[in-house]
Amino acid sequence: MKTIAIVSGASGLIGVQLLHQLFKENTYDHVITVSRRPLAFKQQKLIQVEVDFDHLEQVSLLDKLRQNDIGGENHDLVQAFEKEKVKIHAFCALGTTIKKAKSKENFYKIDHDYVISFAKWVHQWGASKFLYVSSLGADQRSSVFYSKVKGEVEEDLKLIPFSYLGIFRPSVLLGDRKETRIGESLGKVAAKAITSVGLFKKYKPIYDHQVAKAMVHQALNDELEVVKIIESKQMQIFE
Template identity: 50%
Template sequence: MKIAILSGTSGLVGMQLLHQLMKSSYYDFILSVGRRKLALKHEKLVQIEGDLFSLSSWDWEEKVRAESFGGAYNGFIDAIKAKSAEIHAFSSLGTTIKVAGSKEKFYAIDHDLVIGFAAWAKKLGASRFLYVSAMGADATSSIFYNKVKGETEEDLKAFQFTFLGLFRPSLLLGNRSEFRFGEQVASIIMKPLVWLKLAKNIRPIYDYQVAKAMVKTALSTTSNPFEIITSGQMQDLSQ
């Protein structure tokens, strides 16, 4: 059985990821983990909700069984418990300091929740982990946002997944649920680079391109234990 586990589903990239995973014939089930369920139904989609900060103590089996009408997910549960499933985990968790309210709360979401999800996914048997980071991710950066993203990348390496994909998109384009003034201005200024197909690694990239690249990378065969995927590479992979 092939299973995809997804966190950050309600976000910009997360929604596109879910769409790509549902379209893929490779995955038998998609387990979405979040604070709330989406108003969405699909034969492959299993949604469980709760406080992500206490994810490690969730009774995930009980939560899934509560959604398993007529025992529809019994095989799914058995495959995870028997460690017989191939599991790929995808994280697009992230926020901004403005939305979070403080640097401490931002760190709790962009670092702690991601690492907590990775630990949980590893315990369930995930062999591959694919994470949406940022173009400037650097654990030694003097820029707080880039430093947090870089620290998260470094801490993810410690789990020693069979494959770790670190996706570093430039400015993301798409339909966000919240208004971000700075990103709106930057997208207007930089959008000509998209139209003219210039500066591939720094020009804005669409949410669906990131999602397509993540799924394609998850399904690729590689002997590398981890890989950094640049914004330009994502655009090539999404063709």
């Protein structure tokens, strides 16, 4: 039996940290990334699968693994999939901003449709656990578009029969981004000021690696609840 991690959104702030944590964790024999383009990573455990998220349901993971097994390095993994002797944990840090998406429609497609499509796809391939990066304040009834979309994703994920669904709601994220987000930078300053005097600790900014560590910890240790929401303050314990 092989234990596999499948990751979407691996090129993002949390996704990169998630890969680092998964590479270090001996429990996982392989880490499979699912993305639109190749990632600038090379690691013994890593297998990269390139997909079109608009047609993900048509992609055969097994065929992709066979294609990547040119040198026979992953022959044991292919055999394990063929014999259904794999334990799969799926991690989703997929998301964008309205600025990058350029419209609410495109934002919804990426942050909602692609996430749900990925979840259904990995469930089809045998994933027992799904761990998703949502956001503090996620609520499908919210008047804030971003929070509303995140809330809808959470509710739709609950309809997919995973053995375990972990929903992570980080506050403002700290870490080294490739691009600068002015609004988020101002949010960090405000959040730090508020939490420095002990007010509203749930809004305390959190580092990307703390979220990633919390996700891996929950994947490996939490077996009791079918659906669990992990709030930002609960992730602050991971350093």
